[in-house]
Structures are given as C-alpha cells and as structure tokens.
Amino acid sequence: MLSVGVTMATASELSLKTAIAAALEHNLGLRIATYEPANALDSVEIEDAQFDLSLFGQTSLDERQSAASSSALDAATAPESESRGASVGVDKRFSTGATVTLDSSISRSASNNNAARNPDYGTDVGLSIRQPLLKGAWSRVNLAPLARAKVTAERSIFELRSEILDLILDTEIAYWNLAYARADRTLIASSLALAENLLEENRERERLGLVTPLEVLQAEAEVLNQQEAVLQADNVIADAEDALRRSMGLADFIEPIHQEVFVAGLPGQMEPLRPIEVVVKDTVLNDVAAQIQERRLEIERINHMLAQDETRPDLDFTGGLSYLGRDTNGSTAYRGAYNADGYDWSLGMELRVPWGFREARARVRQAERSVEQASLELYDIKQEKALAARNAWRSASTGLKRIEVTRTAMLLNEEAFEQERARYGSGLVAYRNVLEAQRDFDQARSRYLASLIETLRATVRLSRVDGTLLQRNGLDWDIVDPYTQVLEPSAELTTSLSSNTP
Incomplete structure (x- = not known):
C-alpha cells in the first residue's frame, strides 16, 4: 500500500500521489x-453452505394409564404403559439434487400388562435417499x-x-x-x-x-x-x-x-x-x-435456466434400507440391528404436476x-x-x-x-x-x-x-x-x- 503520510497541519507541498x-x-x-x-x-x-452436513436428533417420553382394562386378556385392572424413544442422524444434500439421510433410533416400551417382552427395546439403523429426476435434478440446476x-x-x-x-x-x-x-x-x-x-x-x-x-x-x-x-x-x-x-x-x-x-x-x-x-x-x-x-x-442467463427448470414436473426417486433389532435389553437390540436380524427396505417414485404450468411459463418468458x-x-x-x-x-x-x-x-x-x-x-x-x-x-x-x-x-x-x-x-x-x-x-x-x- 502507498504511504499516505499527510496531515493538513503542515504547509509543505502536497503531491498528487499522496492526495490519491x-x-x-x-x-x-x-x-x-x-x-x-x-x-x-x-x-x-451462504449458497455453498446448502451442501453442508446437517445433524438432527430428537427424544420423547410418553406415559399412559387406562381408566380400566379393555380386554379379558389384560393382566392388570388399570393397564399402565411407558414409551421412550430417541433418534439421531445426519443428512446431506448433493449437487445432483439428491438428499441422503443416515439415521438410527432406539425405542423402549414397558407395561404392567401382558407383553411378550417387558421392557421391549426396538432399534434400527437406516439409510434413505431422495433423488429428483426432472425438476431440481442434476448439478447444472443445483449449482446454479x-x-x-x-x-x-x-x-x-x-x-x-x-x-x-x-x-x-x-x-x-x-x-x-x-x-x-x-x-x-x-x-x-x-x-x-x-x-x-x-x-x-x-x-x-x-x-x-x-x-x-x-x-x-x-x-x-x-x-x-x-x-x-x-x-x-x-x-x-x-x-x-x-x-x-x-x-x-x-x-x-x-x-x-x-x-x-x-x-x-x-x-x-x-x-x-x-x-x-x-x-x-x-x-x-x-x-x-x-x-x-x-x-x-x-x-x-442463470435465472433463465432456473426458470426453465420450474416448468418440469416433480418426479423423485425414493429409496431406503433399515436394519432392525429387538430385545429386552437395549444394547442387545442394537447388536441385533447391526447383525441384520430384521430389515425394512423400500423403493418408490413420486410425481407432482402443476396444472398447466402457467406461472412457470410466464416466469420463463x-x-x-x-x-x-x-x-x-x-x-x-x-x-x-x-x-x-x-x-x-x-x-x-x-x-x-x-x-x-x-x-x-x-x-x-x-x-x-x-x-x-x-x-x-x-x-x-x-x-x-x-x-x-x-x-x-x-x-x-x-x-x-x-x-x-x-x-x-x-x-x-x-x-x-x-x-x-x-x-x-x-x-x-x-x-x-x-x-x-x-x-x-x-x-x-x-x-x-x-x-x-x-
């Protein structure tokens, strides 16, 4: 940087370079x-941060006592139950438009009534994905x-x-x-x-x-x-x-x-x-x-490209896979999930089409x-x-x-x-x-x-x-x-x- 070194208290000649x-x-x-x-x-x-990892978690507690038994099979005249749950996970958005979520949860239920397991622990570890195929799909649109x-x-x-x-x-x-x-x-x-x-x-x-x-x-x-x-x-x-x-x-x-x-x-x-x-x-x-x-x-030009993307239908591919575990002990239930004692998987397609796309086409024009x-x-x-x-x-x-x-x-x-x-x-x-x-x-x-x-x-x-x-x-x-x-x-x-x- 230039050295300014000028004060208005001096009567010396001010150079143009110093003034600038x-x-x-x-x-x-x-x-x-x-x-x-x-x-x-x-x-x-701010825009780049849209692709950062996002952590989430939740916990819940629920207690219930019935006024009276509702079945002859009930062991208690006033059935009581307690449910607890917690989940944690991470999701991330990719430049293709895909959102990938990795999560895990554990739940515990206990009752003074008849139950196969008391307490009953259920766990799962799963991965899910949602990938747009038309609107909002691929890097050209998502990086715009x-x-x-x-x-x-x-x-x-x-x-x-x-x-x-x-x-x-x-x-x-x-x-x-x-x-x-x-x-x-x-x-x-x-x-x-x-x-x-x-x-x-x-x-x-x-x-x-x-x-x-x-x-x-x-x-x-x-x-x-x-x-x-x-x-x-x-x-x-x-x-x-x-x-x-x-x-x-x-x-x-x-x-x-x-x-x-x-x-x-x-x-x-x-x-x-x-x-x-x-x-x-x-x-x-x-x-x-x-x-x-x-x-x-x-x-x-970028705005025009994004406006054109809005004229496409919402067509998303969804998929997920979770491994399940269940036992009277929480750690044993988790080992069951990791050992894939049970599983739940799904594949699907979702479609949403606005009638006529009038707004989107007007924005393109x-x-x-x-x-x-x-x-x-x-x-x-x-x-x-x-x-x-x-x-x-x-x-x-x-x-x-x-x-x-x-x-x-x-x-x-x-x-x-x-x-x-x-x-x-x-x-x-x-x-x-x-x-x-x-x-x-x-x-x-x-x-x-x-x-x-x-x-x-x-x-x-x-x-x-x-x-x-x-x-x-x-x-x-x-x-x-x-x-x-x-x-x-x-x-x-x-x-x-x-x-x-x-």
Whole structure:
C-alpha cells in the first residue's frame, strides 16, 4: 500500500500521489462502497453452505394409564404403559439434487400388562435417499444459485473498482483545480502589482504636470478592480481546498480549519495523445461498466435456466434400507440391528404436476426478455463508451492545440503591452491605450491558464474512459485493492462520529 503520510497541519507541498493515497484510505464514500463486495462474498458462502452436513436428533417420553382394562386378556385392572424413544442422524444434500439421510433410533416400551417382552427395546439403523429426476435434478440446476452468487460477487467487485476509478478521477481533478486556482490568483496578484506600479507612475506624472487627474483616476479604478479580483480568487482557492479535502477524507468540516493546502503547479507540457483508434479499442476492451454489465447478463442467463427448470414436473426417486433389532435389553437390540436380524427396505417414485404450468411459463418468458434486455444494454454500453472515448480524445486533442495558440497570443499581447507602455512613457499615447493593452495582456494570460486546466481535465477524463487512469498515476490494482478491504471502524472515526451525533 502507498504511504499516505499527510496531515493538513503542515504547509509543505502536497503531491498528487499522496492526495490519491489519502483518498483511497480515508474517503468515506469509498469506505461505504466496500461493504457491498463483502456482503456478496458472504452470499457465496451462504449458497455453498446448502451442501453442508446437517445433524438432527430428537427424544420423547410418553406415559399412559387406562381408566380400566379393555380386554379379558389384560393382566392388570388399570393397564399402565411407558414409551421412550430417541433418534439421531445426519443428512446431506448433493449437487445432483439428491438428499441422503443416515439415521438410527432406539425405542423402549414397558407395561404392567401382558407383553411378550417387558421392557421391549426396538432399534434400527437406516439409510434413505431422495433423488429428483426432472425438476431440481442434476448439478447444472443445483449449482446454479452458487454460480449466480459468485458472478454477483464478481459484479460487485467491478462496481467497487468503478467507484475507485471515479474517486481517483475526482481527486486528481480537484487537485489540479486547486493548482489552477492558485495560479490564477498569482496571475491576478501580478496584474494588481502592475496596476499599482502604473498608479504610482501616474501620480508622479500628475505631480510633474505631464498627465491629467483623469488618468490618475483611471489607474486607481484599475487597482480597485484587481483588488476585487484577488478577493474572488481567494474564495475560489478556499472552495478548491475544501473539495480536495472532501475527496481525501482528512477533514470533517465541523471544526475550524486554519491550514492551507499547497499543491504542485500546473504542468507546462502535456503528454502526446495515442491515436484515436487505439484509444477507442482500449476503451471497449477494458471498460469497467461493460464488465459489470457482462456479469449482469450472466446472472440473467442463470435465472433463465432456473426458470426453465420450474416448468418440469416433480418426479423423485425414493429409496431406503433399515436394519432392525429387538430385545429386552437395549444394547442387545442394537447388536441385533447391526447383525441384520430384521430389515425394512423400500423403493418408490413420486410425481407432482402443476396444472398447466402457467406461472412457470410466464416466469420463463420474463427471464427470456431479461436476457435479451441485458444483451442490448451491454451493446449500448460499449457503443456509448466508444462514443465517449472519441469525444474525450477530440476534447483533449483540441486542448493541446489551444495551449499552443493561447501561449502565442499571450506572448504577442505581452509585447504589445510593453510597446504601449513605452509609448506612453514617451508621451505618444494616452493612458487608456496602456490600460487597454494591459487588460488584453491579462485576458491573454487568463486564456492561456484556462487552456492548461481545461486540457488537463480533458486528459484526465480521457484516461478514465480508456482505462489508463491507474497507469497515469503510477498505480495498478495490486496496489489499490488492499484499500478496498472492509475494516473495523478506526477509533478516531468512531470517536468523531459519536461526538457529532446529536
């Protein structure tokens, strides 16, 4: 795992890698999303447990006293009897649908009346089986719920990966938005410094009688305009810092926040784009949303197969064999059962046919439509992602060209401003010419800065679409997956939540 090692109490520069690591470790939205795959994996275990052994047992005691004898053969005027019994066994369900039961029982009866044995012990040890032959028969049907649970677990993992990629995307964009906000503030501050410098020059020129008071007022108004722009830029920086803190999960926004967040500057150069054909192909092959939909399609196919199974009649084979023992002593009776003194065996077939199968056939039709719908949605997702890749590539490509154009325009406006300023110093033009040239230069610098951030955002979004976002940030799933494990809430988180509960 990446080492986060970042606190908002330090004023050192926060790297993008550290910001992403903090988001993966502390973002509450991601922590919440990790519970779904954990629950899905437990569902796999639940389905697999249907084939576990099951132990059972019971015991009973029954006493009876008749009000009077009912036969001349009775030895007692008020016959009394006592019956006791106990049984224990184990059964197991197999993937063929068969249920096999192994059990043993012992019973004891005693009476004050005539009896061949008193007490009379009866024992048996038996094995029975029930095997479906049509509905619910064989491994394909009986393992389908387990297979469906596994596919559902895979789907939940891909959904979590989609959440992770979205979080990395949001964190990187929030990081560069803050870098842009600080760069824009620096640009405005330089414009303010320039406006203050020109104001000082105009005041000195006014003192010497070279300019009118109007030009001094114009310079003062420009300073105030730039001061207002600085205030707005400070507010944008604060909003960008909070957005990054939210992604990183390192602030609850309840306690006051006094520390600033400093990030790296906007990159001056962008990596060249891969050909659009390669980008579109990688997008279609590696898109997480398509992988999620493929698992959904597989689930619908399993549901269709189970729905078809419901249209078959219940036809079960049953069989059983028990060995019996009987004596006045319990242990002797058991030895008789093991020695097969007596036996009881049976074979049978059971048939149950719902009239018309109307419900089952309606469910099959629903399942067939669900499979077709999921197939069309999968194709639609791939088509949509291919289109998104083309749009994102064109946006990034246009942005790269725009950077070069705005950079050239900025240099030309800078040169024009310097010339107008020199001509103003020589008394050849009015101050308004300088002011307009300065504003054109400021706008050119602002457009260049905007082209950088917009192209950077487009490039980041393109990497999310074509599946290269992790690679872009030096990550892979082996590094990221440990962050997705469901952990017990930390002591700090529990304390924080408790203290914030009304």
